[in-house]
Amino acid sequence: MTRILCIGEAMAEIRRDGPGYVVGFAGDTFNTAVYCRRRLRRGTVGYLTRIGTDPLSAGFLALARQEGLDVTSVGRERAQNIGIYTVQTDDRGERSFAYWRDASAARQLFRQPEDLAALDTADLIYLSGITLAILSPEARMSLLTRLAALRQGGKCVAFDSNYRPKLWPDAQTARRVITQAWTVTDIALPSVDDEIALFQDADDAAVLQRLRGLGLRQGALKRGARGPVALDPDVAAFDFPPAARVVDTTAAGDSFNGGFLAAWADGADTTACLSAGHALARIVVSRPGAIVATEDT
DSSP states (O other): OEEEEEESOOEEEEEEETTEEEEEEEOHHHHHHHHHHHHOSSEEEEEEOEEOSSHHHHHHHHHHHHTTOBOTTOEEOSSOBOEEEEEEEOTTSOEEEEEEOTTBGGGGTTSSHHHHHHGGGOSEEEEEHHHHHTSOHHHHHHHHHHHHHHHHTTOEEEEEOOOOGGGSSOHHHHHHHHHHHHHTOSEEOOBHHHHHHHHOOSSHHHHHHHHHHTTOOEEEEBOGGGOOEESSTTSOOOOOOOOSOOSOOTTHHHHHHHHHHHHHHTTOOHHHHHHHHHHHHHHHTTSSSSSOOGGGO
């Protein structure tokens, strides 16, 4: 059994539903944790974050437990609340967001020793560029340093760069930190658009060349409807069917990551992991919201 721990920020998601709105909970690494737990046959999935003591934070905790996540590493902050965002989609399912997250409790992650200690309980640790972006510089360095040490002890690290420019002080800082994260990564799960936007690579081939040059061989480069390609150059490329219907692309990459990591933890080879991730993402983009109904996945 593999113990997986996902790290990051969960937020209250306010989404239009007809003439009104509905409230759910989402966040890139939380979405991945949920979808990974749903697909994992053998193992556990935990979530490491910090939330407030407000009603929305309690609602998030209830959902995480309902989804079967281990929440023993969720810390509470009295002075902060859970972050909030709204999402709207256009006719093609593309998203636009507005955020209220400056006082998010998750920004306090890794300022307390228990957050770093929680990493020791996992076999596979998953985080994203958003995870790193919301941390203080000191907390970010503590996390990356601990991840490097844990890898030396046999732990596995999975990372999705998930570049969001507004969360970083500047692109130079983002490039430096995300490059450092790639150097402590075993399973790379980037999206081609994010990598090109941040590193100004010319195309897919250039992204793959740069990542492989950092020693990355496990994982996938996500390419949306075109389907993923393996980081391992020895894994043959093949065509993936696009989604028959796209309603909402929220969590497309997150669900891919969840499907891929669940398959990996269950012992599948890279080709099967790619297929598992893509198949799950095709379902998720055909339905509204970041986390779709359990019976759909």
